Amino acid sequence: MLNSDPLWPRAGDWPxxxxxxxxxxxxxxxxxxxxSLSPTQAHTTPSAVREIIRRYAALTDLRIVDAGNVREPDLNEQGAIDSVAALxxxxxxALGGDNAATVSTALGRWGTAIGTAGLITLDAHHDLRDGVTNGSPVRRLLEAGLDGRRVVQIGIEPLANSLAYxxxxxxAGITVITRDELRVRSMEDVMAQALEIAGAGDGPIHVDLDVDVCDRSVAPGCPASLPGGISALELRIAARVAGAHPAVSSIDIVEVDAAADSADERTVRLVALCVLEAISGAALR
Structure with a gap:
């Protein structure tokens, strides 16, 4: 049980x-x-994040609401899109779930503005596979009308992708910033470039934070995380920068399987902190 301290208001329990x-x-x-291409219980993650986020402080007076979980978004994608659009x-x-959540969240926020929209992904993978899986959201958004010239992919691991993709x-005209480039550039610099490219159409921007972009030591609950990814702090910085930008209308945090996390719940804790970083960024708008 968490200690009660009137001088330390906790995050979570939003109406x-x-x-x-x-x-x-x-x-x-x-x-x-x-x-999911790999067996996963990523559907358990949103509830796990809500539970653990209460360990952290509420540092803003923004009005924050929680719409709960979409019921069976895999079986009723249009219903999931409509749920986001209604907010x-x-x-x-959006708290994922696997990367399939990106499609419903982005389309729900963009609506008819998809022709001017932009997408930024922090991900080890291109997510351009054929079919309807957690490996295909970027391809599906392109096919729905997203202009590839306003897509930026940060943290791509060449060894985790095929030459074909x-x-x-x-x-498609996608701007790709690999993990090697991140060794010599700050996340603030990379995000500034990404936001400029994604926002070139003066439309809404969706940011996909696929936690498997992180090093496996900090994200063991991501089935596809690899040694050599970005740090937890870099992902948190990206979340805050995204939250602060007025053109960013939506962010998803995905590809975490809470049931496969380490005993100290470090991956779920990272997701919770990214939520709070994004909220802190939004307070700066």
């Missing part, structure tokens, strides 16, 4: 949205896992 009432930030759980908030943060990214 449900009220019809027609505007919020600064809205959370929504997107427990996708049925189409009246400056910034929507690297060529598919190049042919």
């Amino acid at each position: 449900s949205p009220v019809a027609e009432e505007w919020a600064d930030v809205a959370l929504i759980g997107m427990p996708t896992s049925r189409t 009246r908030a400056e910034l929507v943060i 690297a060529e598919r990214a190049r042919d």
